[in-house]
Amino acid sequence: xxxxxxxxxxxxxxxxxxxxxxxxxxxxxxxxxxxxxxxxxxxxxxxxxxxxxxxxxxxxxxxxxxxxxxxxxxxxxxxxxxxxxxxxxxxxxxxxxxxxxxxxxxxxxxxxxxxxxxxxxxxxxxxxxxxxxxxxxxxxxxxxxxxxxxxxxxxxxxxxxxxxxxxxxxxxxxxxxxxxxxxxxxxxxxxxxxxxxxxxxxxxxxxxxxxxxxxxxxxxxxxxxxxxxxxxxxxxxxxxxxxxxxxxxxxxxxxxx
Amino acid sequence: xxxxxxxxxxxxxxxxxxxxxxxxxxxxxxxxxxxxxxxxxxxxxxxxxxxxxxxxxxxxxxxxxxxxxxxxxxxxxxxxxxxxxxxxxxxxxxxxxxxxxxxxxxxxxxxxxxxxxxxxxxxxxxxxxxxxxxxxxxxxxxxxxxxxxxxxx
Numbered sequence: 001x002x003x004x005x006x007x008x009x010x011x012x013x014x015x016x017x018x019x020x021x022x023x024x025x026x027x028x029x030x031x032x033x034x035x036x037x038x039x040x041x042x043x044x045x046x047x048x049x050x051x052x053x054x055x056x057x058x059x060x061x062x063x064x065x066x067x068x069x070x071x072x073x074x075x076x077x078x079x080x081x082x083x084x085x086x087x088x089x090x091x092x093x094x095x096x097x098x099x100x101x102x103x104x105x106x107x108x109x110x111x112x113x114x115x116x117x118x119x120x121x122x123x124x125x126x127x128x129x130x131x132x133x134x135x136x137x138x139x140x141x142x143x144x145x146x147x148x149x150x151x152x153x154x155x156x157x158x159x160x161x162x163x164x165x166x167x168x169x170x171x172x173x174x175x176x177x178x179x180x181x182x183x184x185x186x187x188x189x190x191x192x193x194x195x196x197x198x199x200x201x202x203x204x205x206x207x208x209x210x211x212x213x214x215x216x217x218x219x220x221x222x223x224x225x226x227x228x229x230x231x232x233x234x235x236x237x238x239x240x241x242x243x244x245x246x247x248x249x250x251x252x253x254x255x256x257x
Numbered sequence: 258x259x260x261x262x263x264x265x266x267x268x269x270x271x272x273x274x275x276x277x278x279x280x281x282x283x284x285x286x287x288x289x290x291x292x293x294x295x296x297x298x299x300x301x302x303x304x305x306x307x308x309x310x311x312x313x314x315x316x317x318x319x320x321x322x323x324x325x326x327x328x329x330x331x332x333x334x335x336x337x338x339x340x341x342x343x344x345x346x347x348x349x350x351x352x353x354x355x356x357x358x359x360x361x362x363x364x365x366x367x368x369x370x371x372x373x374x375x376x377x378x379x380x381x382x383x384x385x386x387x388x389x390x391x392x393x394x395x396x397x398x399x400x401x402x403x404x405x406x407x408x409x410x
Contacts, residue, residue, distance in 0.1 A: 128317045131326050133393055192315040193328045193396065222359075224395045227330030228352075229360035231313055238313075 010106040019054030022084025025117045030090045032237040035124030035189030040199035042088045044219045051081035062099025068092045094240040104170030119182040121168040122202045124189030136188040136198040147181035194230040196223040308371035330395035331356035341388040344408035
């Protein structure tokens with residue numbers, strides 16, 4: 001954890017910049033959610049593109065008192081990695097449910113202040129068909145017409161009716177409010193287990209959106225290792241999600257198309 | 258309506274809003290400070306020092322059947338032992354040392370992790386004689402016919 005040369009407080013969260021963020025056009029969000037799809041996909045993108053750890057996100061009110069040690073170096077549990085063109089946000093701890101709205105809004109505002117053009121939210125869409133070995137299907141939601149045009153390049157279905165609960169729902173609402181393009185990538189996944197195979201589909205989608213080729217071979221090779229490694233994060237996330245009312249996602253909307 | 262009535266109504270309104278804010282703040286503090294209890298930590302530490310990991314489990318209701326899925330990533334398939342009872346399922350499996358090393362290598366306690374072990378209460382009574390088992394991508398799937406009622410409820 002290096003000393004920050006720039007600190008910015010937004011809605012109770014401090015963004016400590018200790019490296020060169022640059023002017024990334026795309027910010028990928030890998031917050032822990034169903035199947036840890038976003039976390040795994042963002043982690044793979046960071047490793048594949050060699051993104052550097054440049055920003056720590058901290059809140060002594062909403063994040064547990066945790067420091068992560070990586071290669072002997074203490075780090076913030078929530079970090080943004082960047083290569084100047086693409087950035088990705090990841091966290092090693094689940095976010096406490098009361099902090100989710102403030103964090104999500106703070107991320108969108110921080111992205112706006114740094115000139116990010118596209119926020120990519122990656123999440124799992126809990127599906128029992130994954131237990132039957134079905135290939136994970138991909139859907140998308142776009143915050144604007146411009147984002148919709150970009151999302152159409154994915155060749156996937158638009159998510160038409162349903163309820164989304166959790167950090168990405170606030171990110172989407174704030175992105176609409178602040179006129180920032182946000183594409184939510186939803187991939188069918190295990191509900192309660194880490195799902196690297198679903199994350200691989202999300203990574204392929206990010207490749208299409210950004211035009212940067214990201215190979216998923218290694219991610220698929222390491223799938224079993226990741227399912228073991230991320231067990232405890234999944235356990236904590238599952239608990240946090242149930243407190244957030246994640247169960248609402250399995251109810252129907254009042255009005256339908 | 259008099260000026261005094263207006264003031265009283267306004268004061269009541271602000272008092273209600275203040276109470277709501279206070280409740281919200283308290284719920285946020287409660288949520289923020291929910292850390293594992295010392296008992297949970299001691300239990301986890303004891304299991305880990307025994308070299309045991311408790312696998313994640315999930316249930317899927319298929320009408321007449323219950324599907325129990327248990328994450329046994331990194332387990333040696335030939336070592337998986339499962340016992341299905343009317344109200345619970347017990348599982349035990351040895352972990353592949355190399356996978357544990359790759360997955361948890363840097364963590365000091367991981368050196369001793371040798372096996373998965375778990376006992377889980379089922380959400381409904383089942384007929385164990387109908388149970389079928391299958392391993393798929395590190396996940397153990399048990400499909401078993403449901404009987405009426407829920408254990409322990």
